[in-house]
Amino acid sequence: MFKLPKTTNIKKIIFKNKIFDKYRDELKGKKKEKFDREIGRIIIINEISEKTIKLPKTQEISSIFVIKIELKTRDYTDSNIVLITKLFGQNILYILNFEDEYKLAVYKDKLITSPWKKEDQIDLSLQGLDLLSVWENLIIKVGDIDLEDGKTLEEQIEIDDRRAKLEKEIQRLNSRKRNEKQINKKFEIRDQILKLKDELEKL
Incomplete structure (x- = not known):
């Protein structure tokens, strides 16, 4: 899917009830209602790691997870995606899906997103010599960031x-x-x- 290596493919559904049970303090009242109203299924669909793509991990990055979120509404709230990142504490590339449209998102000090696109318009081919450079290139791709000379x-x-x-x-x-x-x-x-x-x- 989206030109990610087949060796990274997995399928693990994260049930919302488990999230609600585990993070009762973070998700309660109106926050829980909004989360449930906007977020459908949450599925881990890829694990990008040393064992799946044969590139070395780094001190900063040992794995990257690709999570598909099936939205119930196109007008989702950014804070729900940020909350998932904070709850899981991982390097996550999100594929937000509503009907036949997709939006990419990553959290890097703030939520960075792409425009809505059709599936055949998205290319997530991995680039880099280690997992840190792969992760940074994915962020650049999602945010369409033009890296100026000499800038990190x-x-x-x-x-x-x-x-x-x-x-x-x-x-x-x-x-x-x-x-x-x-x-x-x-x-x-x-x-x-x-x-x-x-x-x-x-x-």
Whole structure:
């Protein structure tokens, strides 16, 4: 599936009742209701490890699990996926599935996702000389991250996140500037925008 090596294929269903029983404190009340309303079946479909792909593990990464989550709704909540990551404590590549569409997701300090795609549009061919580089390349693929020269993956994610926040803030200030009636306020907002644009150019 998705061009992952057949040697990594497994099928292990994670029953939600077991999750609810094991993590009662984390999943209770409205959190449990929302989880159950959005999440259908949870299936571990691949284990990428030294024994399944014959690439060495590293101090940071000994295995990567691919988990397919069959969603009950296309409008799922990111926090439910983040919660699964925290509960399992593993390096996980998610394949979120709703009807005939799929979205990839990984958690790396934040949830990184791909756009919704059809099955034949997804290529998860593994690249790397060890499990750490395989994991980082999967994150790059999911997030469509353009790794700039000399930057680590963590640095690039941080830069991209800051860039997105600056662009959003500039857009918000431009909207405020258009609606502002007072000239002096317009100038203040303009100065804020110029400052943010200068920071954006330096990233």
